[in-house]
Amino acid sequence: MTAENLEASPALESARPRRRGLSRGWLYVLPAGLWTLVFFLIPLVVMALHSLAQRKGGKIQPGPTTANYEKFFEKDYLLGTLVNSLELTGLTVLFSAPLAFALAAVIAYLVPKRWQIAALVLAVLPFWTSYIVRSYSWLLLLSERGILNSLLLDLGLIGDPITLVNSRLGVLIVMVHYFMMIMTLTIYVNLRQIPANYLRAARDLGAGRLQILLRVILPLSLPGIMVGIFLTVVFAIGDYVTPQIIGGNREMVMPQAILLQIGRLANTPMAAALAFILMIVVALTVVGFRRWIRMERL
Numbered sequence: 001m002t003a004e005n006l007e008a009s010p011a012l013e014s015a016r017p018r019r020r021g022l023s024r025g026w027l028y029v030l031p032a033g034l035w036t037l038v039f040f041l042i043p044l045v046v047m048a049l050h051s052l053a054q055r056k057g058g059k060i061q062p063g064p065t066t067a068n069y070e071k072f073f074e075k076d077y078l079l080g081t082l083v084n085s086l087e088l089t090g091l092t093v094l095f096s097a098p099l100a101f102a103l104a105a106v107i108a109y110l111v112p113k114r115w116q117i118a119a120l121v122l123a124v125l126p127f128w129t130s131y132i133v134r135s136y137s138w139l140l141l142l143s144e145r146g147i148l149n150s151l152l153l154d155l156g157l158i159g160d161p162i163t164l165v166n167s168r169l170g171v172l173i174v175m176v177h178y179f180m181m182i183m184t185l186t187i188y189v190n191l192r193q194i195p196a197n198y199l200r201a202a203r204d205l206g207a208g209r210l211q212i213l214l215r216v217i218l219p220l221s222l223p224g225i226m227v228g229i230f231l232t233v234v235f236a237i238g239d240y241v242t243p244q245i246i247g248g249n250r251e252m253v254m255p256q257a258i259l260l261q262i263g264r265l266a267n268t269p270m271a272a273a274l275a276f277i278l279m280i281v282v283a284l285t286v287v288g289f290r291r292w293i294r295m296e297r298l
Contacts, residue, residue, distance in 0.1 A: 044279075051272035060269060068273035081257040082277065088168065088243070088253060089236040092175045093229050099176070100183035100228060105217070107184075108191040120188065124181055131178075135245040138174045139165060142246070166248040174242050179235065183228030190224025191217070226292035233285050238278065254278050 052063035072078045107119045126134055141147050142164040149161040164170035194217065202212045240255035249256070254274060261271035 047272045048276055050269055051276050053269040055267045055269055063269075068270045069277075071270070072273060072277065077252075078257060078274070081252050081254045081274075082281070084251050085237050085254040085278075086281075088171065088175070088251075089233055091172055092179055092236045093232050095172070095176045096180040096183055096232060097225060097229060100180045101187055101221070101225065103180070104184045104187035104191055104224075108188055120185070123184055126178070126181065131241055132245070134178070135174060135241050138170075138177075139245055142170050142173070165246060166250050168247065168251055171243050171247040171251075174246050175236055175239065178242070179232040182231050182235070183225070186228035186231070187221055187224040190221045194220045223292055226289060230285065230289040230292060234282055237281065237285075 049063075051068055052065055054061050054063060054065050054067050103123065107116055107123070111119050139146075143149070144161040144163065144165070148164070149158075152158045153161065164173065198216055198220070199212060202216050207215065238255055239253075240259065243251075243253045243256055247253075252260075255278075258271050258274045258278070261267045261274065
């Protein structure tokens with residue numbers, strides 16, 4: 001075959017548009033790739049390398065060394081911050097999930113359709129204010145001379161004020177209130193996607209309300225529940241504001257330990273190591289929930 005016949009070949013002509021389309025596709029992906037490289041991959045590598053350095057004598061000594069990671073597992077107070085973060089996150093999920101499901105089910109099935117958007121707006125209304133402002137508002141509410149204790153004392157339900165500030169219980173109350181709304185939104189969206197014919201068919205087959213809830217609604221709403229749990233875990237385990245304002249320093253969590261290493265001790269390599277460990281925990285969470293956090297689930 002001559003060069004002229006080769007250039008005129010239909011297969012070659014059809015391949016050229018595909019190549020041009022492939023090159024254009026890379027151009028479309030290039031901005032997102034550069035954004036990920038500059039603002040995620042490069043800072044991640046810098047943080048990982050800095051965590052292998054060590055602070056001695058008030059100076060940062062370059063590594064590589066695993067002294068920071070060894071210190072984390074050797075010192076109980078550092079390892080305890082991760083344990084506290086995991087326990088607090090687990091308790092937040094444990095109490096938020098049933099409350100969020102109940103609220104989402106009430107809005108989806110008991111509130112008339114024309115009022116459901118208004119009900120959702122009221123549910124997410126706290127998100128319209130600053131997280132710090134909300135935390136200080138809870139501080140005024142939960143303090144020993146706050147509204148809650150004053151009301152309970154006036155009603156004669158308690159003899160002495162309940163200690164809710166600077167305690168895990170107070171932190172848990174605030175975090176459940178905040179993250180329950182996130183889970184409510186994800187569960188509500190999933191409940192609205194359940195065809196009404198499924199519920200009618202279950203009733204026609206003789207299923208009661210409890211059976212419909214356990215065998216139809218709950219299994220079909222599981223994707224929304226799992227996505228809500230995933231978001232709660234990711235946000236709650238990295239929460240610094242609520243444990244700092246409500247919990248004080250009674251039970252330090254991982255983000256507080258990171259800020260302590262930076263602000264008071266100026267030990268940035270140790271802070272980088274703690275941040276890297278926390279990022280690994282979040283990455284393991286993503287891996288564990290990967291089947292639920294596909295784009296179509298969101």
